[in-house]
Amino acid sequence: MGTYIIRRLIGAVFMLIVVSMVTFSIFFVVPRLAGATPMDMANRYVGRAATAEIVADQAERLGFNDPLVVQYGRWIAGVFFGAEYDTGAGVEQCPAPCFGYSFITRQPVWPDLMDRLPVTVSLAVGAAVLWLIGGIATGVVSALKRGSLFDRAAMGVALAGVSLPIFFTGIASLVVFSYGLGITAPGGSYTPFTENPVEWAYNMILPWTTLAFLYAASYARLTRAGMLETMSEDYIRTARAKGLPESKVIVKHGLRGALTPIVTIFGLDFGLLLGGAVLTESTFSLNGVGKYAVNAIMKNDLPQIMGVTMLTAFFVVIANLIVDLLYAVVDPRVRLS
Amino acid sequence: MKKKSALAVTAVGAALALGLSACGGGGASQSQGGGESAAAKHTMNAALENVFNPSDKKGGTLKMAISEDWDSIDPGDTYYALSWNLIRIYGRPLVTYNPAPGAKGRELVPDLAESLGTPSDDGKTWTYKLREGVKFEDGTPITSKDVKYAVLRSLDKKTFPNGPTYFNDWLDLPKDFKSVYETPDVNTDQAIETPDDRTIVFHLKKPFGGFDNFAALPSTIPVPKDKDTGTKYREHPIASGPYMFETVQTGKQYTLVRNPHWDPATDPIRKALPDRYEIYLGVNADDLDNRVISGDLHVDLAGTGVQPAALGRVLSDPQLKERVDNPTGARTWYIPIVPDVKPLDNVECRKAIIYAADRVSLQQAYGGEFAGGEIATGLMPPSIDGWKRIDLYPTGTGDLEKAKEALAKCGQPNGFETTMAYRSDRPKEKATAESLQQSLARVGIKLNLKGYPTSDYFTLYFGKPSFVKENGIGLGTHGWGADWNDGFGFMSQITDSRTIRESGNYNISIKSPEIDKLIDQANEETDKAKRDELWAQVDYKVMEEAFVLPIVWSKSVLVRPTGATNVFVTGAFDMYDYLNMGVA
Secondary structure (H helix, E strand, C coil), X not given: CHHHHHHHHXXXXXXXXXXXXXXXXXXXXXXXXXXXXXXXHHHHHCCCCCCHHHHHHHHHHCCXXXXXXXXXXXXXXXXXXXXXXXXXXXXXXECCCCCCEECCCCEEHHHHHHHHHHHHHHHHHHHHHHHHHHHHHHHHHHHHCCCCHHHHHHHXXXXXXXXXXXXXXXXXXXXXXXXXXXXXXXXXXXCCCCCCHHHHHHHHHHHXXXXXXXXXXXXXXXXXXXXXXXXXXXXXXXXXXXXXXXXXXXXXXXXXHHHHHHHHHHHHHHXXXXXXXXXXXXXXXXXXXXXXXHHHHHCCCHHHHHHHHHHHHHHHHHHHHHHHHHHHHHXXXXXXX | CHHHHHHHHHHHHHHHHHHXXXXXXXXXXXXXXXXXXXXXXXXXXXXXXXXXXXXXXXXXXXXXXXXXCCCCCCCCCCCCHHHXXXXXXXXXXCEEECCCEEHHHHCEEECCECCCCEEEHHHCEEEEEECCCCEXXXXXXXXXXXXXXXXXXXXXXXXXXXXXXXXXXXECXXXXXXXXXXXXXXXXXXXXXXXXXXXXXXXXXXXXXXHHHHHCCHHHCCCCHHHCCHHHHHHCCCCCCCEEEXXXXXXXXXXXXXXXXXXXXXXXXXXXXXXXXXXXXXXXXXXXXXXXXXXXXXXXXXCCCCCHHHHHXXXXXXXXXXXXXXXXXXXXXXXXXXXXCCCCCCHHHHHHHHXXXXXXXXXXXXXXXXXXXXXXXXXXXXXXXXXXXXXXXXXXXXXXXXXXXXXXXXXXXXXXXXXXXXXXXXXXXXXXXHHHHHXXXXXXXXXXXXXXXXXXXXXXXXXXXXXXXXXXXXXXXXXXXXCCCXXXXXXXXXXCHHHCXXXXXXXXXXXXXXXXXXXXXXXXXXXXXXXXXXXHHHHHXXXXXXXXXXXXXXXXXXXXXXXXXXXXXECCCCEECCCCCEEC
């Protein structure tokens, strides 16, 4: 088990290095191959009335004149050892792990990300709890009552959940519940859990519900399909023949067998959400990592885009590792080696 | 299943409509219920030429929001109109715009200075005297040296890349001066003198009659040298106005509270009504519109109008439409016609494009009469001082006969082929390009459309002369807003061929020695009326040479807040004036 985890962790580090190289290439190498000069790159970081002299100065200061290998090496060294950035009026320290320095917001990227992470984690965790409970429970009941009114209604709602984009359900729910009925918090409301847990939950309930509605739909359909398959297995019949109570047959034998693909999908979904629930955060004006990513893309802020990409990749890789470990718990047939 | 899906959509739609009607109702009842004075009756455009709900009532929290963030709250590092409007609640430039509705809002009035600038040396020297008793938020007296330091620090474009470069371009700076940080000991008196604590004298390289507009720039807001933290100053700019920052959460929220050391006796233009400002950043744009409509927020800080999602609702609901103000802004959406690309080097070919264009269709592409704007007949918008209507070309659906005549004169009787660039992530610009493609096809001009991302549009593509030439891009979408509402403030960056550099250009098509000469004459002219006349001539020349196809003079659909006082659209920024707005 220990060896397995160490091997996977080493693999994860290599994976992150590859992701960083690919991301760096997309944002720094590809434009150069397309004909962008260091001056063109620097133009993104000057005002609209900048003279050629100012642009040239920025290109030099931001290191765009250096070979790309040197630029990448500087970035990766910053992650491990920290970096210093010339801000004109002085030198800005960016302690390790330094994921770059935004010359648009004049802030190191890492503290910005860490500042926004609690919002994203709050959103992802709360929504995940809701969609796992709602989705799996609905899926199980639907499978057990296959063809019933409940099954048809639940799968109909699930289809709607999958079909309706969050920027529609989000805005619609804000208009109805926040501005119409006044029973939920308006967009942009967030209180840290550590400050006031009740207010935290009150502010987050609408984003959680909306996001969970989207995911619960998929999970309900997935669980239903898995349960239908599992419940027709021979070992379920054996369990029933042994006289086990039906609840035990369903939960211990049926659901456990159906959970493996759900855990796999959940790992990916949850990891991606931790890297920023872009649409949900934008719709509900939550200043999380996803909103940060949107702003970075809109402003073409390359260091910020790099930082968000790496954070997302990190969460996906780690979530997958945890999922792989969970396989052994969920499914006794799996052995880690 | 189809029935169920339809039912679900209908239910959500009904709920949405219910919610919206509740919002609309709330706003109306609030306006009747004492939130606004009896005289304040919402009618469309009520705040364009008049102050809506005038009041001197103090107190309350004014809530503003914006869907993105702007460049900076540092007065030396900002170039957004909304920022220049807002900054005056915490900073006092030497001169500012009269807080009054409509065209009166474009008049310059003294702010930190006692009077407008006094020119001497034929407009090469400008002198201002500061008011007595002005103080920073910490109680320190403001002196002319603080204003000098503020202007000099803003010249450092390494540290403050966002602000304009007018002072860089015009001040008579010593050659060995680099920045206040790199060369702090260099004597800069040849550029700015401070003979005493209340007097500041600016020396220019050449005469400039409109210097008071420079004195109105945020970079003349005083900055105490000992509190300057360079790039970190944006985390707490020191207030000289009636409000100071309580919290600064970059990208999230700003809150401002009263500055105890601001003395109303030194400030004849500010009312300072709210007790507090709350400014939310990164609010979803559609949600923001809903919140302004419902009264949960007072102002959309961006001041550019509602989103398409709210537009139809606002214009079709009689109650909401009464809350609309629809100003024409100092912004023109237009299509540069690049003379570097053959056959557009021939003026007749350029004219053929303007004649053949369906101007009504182009207006529709930009959102129509209310949200798009008025069909433009020239580059300069009507809100610019000195504007004159130019009637060189038709403004209807195109004059195909004249277009064919022009093509014949150009030696291309059967038309020609060229490429048009547009910002692919801007639906209005894509629609514009497609509209023009169709209308030009009527006279045999074939347009190949190419979309480029907004983020690199000017740096890598349509603002890069070498790329434009190599790829035969004859036309492109473009828009420009005034830095301030006079000829120099609108035209200088987009008509002067000498500003064109390797990339990142906003002028890609206007290259005329005659225009450059007119610009020089206008800059040196100290008589405002004559200066305005020269800029009008520049506009005429641009159209005569067919360097651009103007589309619309931009209009915006602003929703007037409920629960706010002193609401009016200032002609200085063509958005609600933020200086004296209060809470009802």
